[in-house]
Amino acid sequence: MRLGGFRLARRDRASRKLAVVAPIAALLLSIALNLALYVAMGRNPVAVFHAMLIEPVTSWSSFSEVLLKMTPLLLIAQGLAIGFRAKVINIGAEGQFILGAIFASAIPVWFPQVTGAWVWPSMIALGGIGGMLWAIVPAIWRVRLNASEILVTLMMSLIAAQLLNFLLVGPWKDPMGFNFPQSVIFPLDATLPLLFPGTRVNVALAIALIWSVVCWFHIQRSFQGYQLIVGGLAPQAAGYAGYSQSRAIWMSLLIGGLAAGLAGAAEVAGPVGQLQRSIASGYGYSAIIVAYLGGLHPVGIVFSSLLIAILYIGGDNAMVSAGLPIAAVRVFQGSLLVCYLAAITLVRFRLIREPGGLRA
Amino acid sequence: MTSTLNRRGFLQTTAAATLGAGLLPGIARAQGEPLGVALIVPSPFGDVGWSHALAAALEPIKAEYGDRIKVTKLENIPEGPDADRIMNKAVADGNKFLIAGSFGYQNGAMQVARRNPDVSVLHASGFMVAPNFTPFAARNYQGTYLMGMAAAAVSKTGKLGSVSAFAIPELVSSINAFVLGAQAVNPDVEVSVVWVNSWFDPAKEQEAARALLSQGCDVIYSNAQDTPSVVSVCEEAGAYVFNLNSSMVKYAPTKYLGCVATDWTPFFLQSIKAHLDGSFEGHTAYLGLAEGVIKPMDWNADIPADVMTRITETQAQLADGSFHVFTGPIARQDGREAVAEGAALGDEDIVAMDWHVAGVTTPLPN
Numbered sequence: 001m002r003l004g005g006f007r008l009a010r011r012d013r014a015s016r017k018l019a020v021v022a023p024i025a026a027l028l029l030s031i032a033l034n035l036a037l038y039v040a041m042g043r044n045p046v047a048v049f050h051a052m053l054i055e056p057v058t059s060w061s062s063f064s065e066v067l068l069k070m071t072p073l074l075l076i077a078q079g080l081a082i083g084f085r086a087k088v089i090n091i092g093a094e095g096q097f098i099l100g101a102i103f104a105s106a107i108p109v110w111f112p113q114v115t116g117a118w119v120w121p122s123m124i125a126l127g128g129i130g131g132m133l134w135a136i137v138p139a140i141w142r143v144r145l146n147a148s149e150i151l152v153t154l155m156m157s158l159i160a161a162q163l164l165n166f167l168l169v170g171p172w173k174d175p176m177g178f179n180f181p182q183s184v185i186f187p188l189d190a191t192l193p194l195l196f197p198g199t200r201v202n203v204a205l206a207i208a209l210i211w212s213v214v215c216w217f218h219i220q221r222s223f224q225g226y227q228l229i230v231g232g233l234a235p236q237a238a239g240y241a242g243y244s245q246s247r248a249i250w251m252s253l254l255i256g257g258l259a260a261g262l263a264g265a266a267e268v269a270g271p272v273g274q275l276q277r278s279i280a281s282g283y284g285y286s287a288i289i290v291a292y293l294g295g296l297h298p299v300g301i302v303f304s305s306l307l308i309a310i311l312y313i314g315g316d317n318a319m320v321s322a323g324l325p326i327a328a329v330r331v332f333q334g335s336l337l338v339c340y341l342a343a344i345t346l347v348r349f350r351l352i353r354e355p356g357g358l359r360a
Numbered sequence: 361m362t363s364t365l366n367r368r369g370f371l372q373t374t375a376a377a378t379l380g381a382g383l384l385p386g387i388a389r390a391q392g393e394p395l396g397v398a399l400i401v402p403s404p405f406g407d408v409g410w411s412h413a414l415a416a417a418l419e420p421i422k423a424e425y426g427d428r429i430k431v432t433k434l435e436n437i438p439e440g441p442d443a444d445r446i447m448n449k450a451v452a453d454g455n456k457f458l459i460a461g462s463f464g465y466q467n468g469a470m471q472v473a474r475r476n477p478d479v480s481v482l483h484a485s486g487f488m489v490a491p492n493f494t495p496f497a498a499r500n501y502q503g504t505y506l507m508g509m510a511a512a513a514v515s516k517t518g519k520l521g522s523v524s525a526f527a528i529p530e531l532v533s534s535i536n537a538f539v540l541g542a543q544a545v546n547p548d549v550e551v552s553v554v555w556v557n558s559w560f561d562p563a564k565e566q567e568a569a570r571a572l573l574s575q576g577c578d579v580i581y582s583n584a585q586d587t588p589s590v591v592s593v594c595e596e597a598g599a600y601v602f603n604l605n606s607s608m609v610k611y612a613p614t615k616y617l618g619c620v621a622t623d624w625t626p627f628f629l630q631s632i633k634a635h636l637d638g639s640f641e642g643h644t645a646y647l648g649l650a651e652g653v654i655k656p657m658d659w660n661a662d663i664p665a666d667v668m669t670r671i672t673e674t675q676a677q678l679a680d681g682s683f684h685v686f687t688g689p690i691a692r693q694d695g696r697e698a699v700a701e702g703a704a705l706g707d708e709d710i711v712a713m714d715w716h717v718a719g720v721t722t723p724l725p726n
Contacts, residue, residue: 061452065445169557169725178487179527179714179725180463181557200441271441278440278464316442319434320398320449326436 008349015347022343030336037331043322051321052314052332062313064199068271070309071201072097072263074208076287077305078215079259081296083252085219086228087235090253092138092153093260094284095160096131100264102164103130105275108190109172109183119189124207124265131261134160135253142253143246149253161280168277183275192270204266209302211259216298228252260284289337311336394430395636396455400447402462403560405435409586410559413605414461414484417624421632429632439464447472451479457635459628460484462559463528469493480635482628482645485530487711489642496627497530499648500604501537501710502678503620503656504581505685506671507602508541510617510659511579512549513667514600520551521572523590524583525559527725531583533713534604537685538581539720545667552577553722556585565589573597579617582608591616600660609658617663621655646707649679686710691718 031053035045056062076093083090104123107114138152168181177184192202219225231238231248239245263283268275290308294301315329399418401411418431432455437443443465447458451472456479460469463485473481473493486495511520520542524531535553542549552575554568569580569590582590582603588611594601595612602617609616627647634640647653656675659668677683686709688699693716699705716724 061448068441165557178463178529179532181526182464185467200445271444273467276440276464278438281438281440281442313445316446317449320432320446321453323432 005354006351007354008345009352010349011347018347022347023340026339026343027336030332030339033335033339034328034332037328038324041328043324048318048322048324051318051324052329053310055317055321056310056314061199062317064196064201066306066309066313067201067205068199069312070305071204071208071270072267072283073287073290073308074302074305075204075211075263075266076256076260076283077290077294077301078208078212078298079256080287081291081294081298081301082215082218082225082228083256084291085232085296086248086252087232088142088249088252089150090135090138090153090256091150091288092135092155092157092284093256093287094280094282095153095157096134096257096260097264097267097284098157098160098164098280099130099134100127100261101130101268101275101279102167102264103127103261104265105172105183105186105268108186109275112184112187114187115189117189120192120269123190123269124192124204124262127263127265128258128261131257131259131264132254133257134261135257139250139253142249149249153253157284164275164277164280168275172275174274181277185274186269190269191273192266200271202266202270204263204270207262207266211262212298212302219298224251260287293337293340393454394428395425395457395632396430396432396450396453397457397459397632398432398434398447398450398455399459400434400437400443400450400461400465402437402439402443402464403435403586405433406586408588408606408608408611410584410605411435411461411586413622414459414624416606417628420625421629424629425632444468444471451476456480457632458482480631480640482631485528489644491642492640493642494631494640494645496645496647497711498622498653499646500530500534500620500622500654501685502648503604503654504534504538505541505678506656506675507581507618507620508538508543509545509667509671509674510663511538511581511600511602512542512545513664514617514660514662515546515549515579517576517578518546518549519575519577520549520579520581521569521575521577522551522553522581522583523565523568523572523585524553524555524581525585526557527555529711529713532716532724533686533710534583535581535720536713536717539717540685540690543719545670549719551720553716553720555725559584560586562587562589566593569593570597573599600662607658616658616660618659619657621657622653623655624653626652644707644711646711649675650681692716693718693720693723 038045038048056066080090080093104127107119107123134156137156138149141147141152142149172183174182174184192204195201195203195205227243228248231243231245267279272279290305291301294304311333315333318324319326319329399414401414403411405411405415415433422429422431432450434446437446439462447468458479458481460481460483466483466486466488469481469483470488470493473490477492481493483495485497489495522535539551552572554572556564556568558564565585565587566589570593572580579600580590580594582601584604588608591601591603591608591611595615600615600617601612602619604620605622607619607621627645684704686699686705688703689701690699692698
């Protein structure tokens with residue numbers, strides 16, 4: 001790849017030291033760039049910095065919201081990363097998330113008076129099934145028809161959003177809801193138990209952490225995880241070794257769909273407490289960023305989901321406390337990713353000046 | 361309505377508990393500190409529309425109170441868990457006066473009010489009330505009745521249309537009043553409605569407006585749309601158009617029929633005063649021409665002079681209460697009687713309206 005008078009060359013061996021320094025440098029660089037922006041906007045950069053990056057981790061009420069926001073990102077990103085490592089690119093987690101939310105909502109929508117300790121676990125299980133069912137379609141298309149799972153999963157997300165709209169303006173609309181496109185408010189037993197009283201953090205966080213451990217075992221300790229990675233790194237070698245490619249595609253998509261479905265169920269049964277259109281708020285897409293930021297590694301993803309959640313909550317805080325417009329918040333979140341990707345590129349590649357490149 | 365209240369009874373119970381605790385809002389406020397007022401809305405403030413009108417109403421109040429008030433404006437906050445968190449954060453930051461600018465914030469805003477008895481909350485378009493929680497709404501139907509009279513007078517096809525956000529009672533009643541006003545001038549008008557199920561979706565609004573125009577509608581009512589999309593599409597197509605909240609005349613300089621503007625300043629000012637002197641009391645605030653909240657303006661010069669005279673007279677009668685928009689006989693879409701001859705609908709029926717008057721050709725989603 002050529003950039004002006006320079007060329008990117010892959011390093012023979014990625015520097016370990018750089019791999020640690022680069023993300024930190026990226027973070028510092030984007031903070032510096034944005035603080036300059038806030039000064040130019042006439043805002044107090046210290047107040048913004050405090051609201052955005054310090055307060056979310058020092059105030060318990062803000063940090064509990066970080067944990068709440070992190071939960072769906074962590075669940076989905078761990079599932080997606082398994083597929084990404086096998087080079088099965090499922091970018092339709094948003095749709096699988098919506099289906100999970102819809103399946104979980106079926107219980108309280110059809111039985112609004114339901115009670116019992118079995119209700120929320122069944123909703124979570126149904127959500128996982130819903131997400132998997134939605135991922136079956138792209139799996140069949142890919143395995144049988146060789147259609148790109150990237151396109152099919154993305155298009156399935158658009159269909160899922162329309163299905164949600166249809167249910168909410170039609171059969172699943174709250175009959176007492178003044179015609180607003182939202183379902184009934186779920187009864188208490190159809191909502192997730194809280195982990196810490198006084199916050200909105202619920203058992204879904206525990207599920208996400210257990211899920212992360214399962215994913216770690218899957219990639220580090222299981223033969224199947226090894227097969228998936230080999231299939232991603234060297235498809236032909238995997239073929240010679242007799243690892244089935246279609247099995248890898250099925251596994252990747254089903255696990256990704258399951259995780260996204262669980263997250264969707266946890267969202268409606270957790271902080272939302274009813275099925276409404278705002279549940280489709282982009283967790284499925286953000287989780288792709290989380291997965292890559294975390295280096296597609298289960299441990300890295302725990303940290304990257306925490307970081308992205310802090311940025312979300314911090315951004316909202318900065319809006320409320322430091323009077324930052326929402327657009328400036330988005331600029332910060334975007335510039336952080338750009339700096340990170342640039343830094344990661346420099347870890348794996350180095351810039352070489354082309355002979356005569358300066359004249360070109 | 362009754363069953364709704366039963367189903368949401370848990371909130372009433374908690375509201376009663378707050379009352380029982382006898383906590384007076386506003387009293388414990390530290391002296392000398394400015395009052396923090398937070399406004400949260402679901403769409404961008406922009407130059408026009410619902411959110412713009414809410415934000416603009418705070419400007420004269422800022423001018424009057426100066427340093428004694430500090431306003432935080434939060435735009436584009438989706439109704440859901442994020443809004444709940446942001447409202448809690450605003451209150452934790454010391455804001456003692458919260459204006460929740462959308463129906464969808466109801467559950468979250470009520471929780472904030474319940475947990476913070478020293479905070480006063482104004483909530484748009486809702487139905488829940490607590491000692492420190494006042495739902496507010498504008499009697500848009502008074503203004504749309506007048507617009508209906510003008511629309512029927514300028515229409516050549518006798519077909520009118522409306523691009524509407526959600527089929528909630530507030531919007532249904534303003535469409536019905538529009539139809540009744542039009543029928544007062546031309547009893548044969550037909551009105552079609554397209555529900556776009558969004559407050560803010562320029563592409564969908566344009567599409568809906570074009571669909572109505574292609575059906576022969578030549579006056580369009582942009583109902584609770586927070587963008588000027590419908591207005592500019594109508595100007596291009598040469599059809600008259602009007603909207604609510606704030607004037608969009610600059611987007612349709614020749615075909616702008618008028619605006620049912622809302623001026624929240626008197627209401628906000630009164631509520632903030634009440635909060636400061638400790639007399640804030642939750643109640644249903646249903647505000648119209650009489651309170652100066654509904655302000656019809658920017659009437660088009662194409663409206664015939666005789667009809668304009670009638671409109672001005674009717675406006676005066678609505679303001680002084682000698683005329684009521686929903687006075688019988690009114691028939692429903694299916695022909696059944698909705699309001700008997702000589703009777704008039706009470707506020708409780710208007711705020712729960714879930715039926716269309718005869719003359720609306722499209723069915724109401726249910």
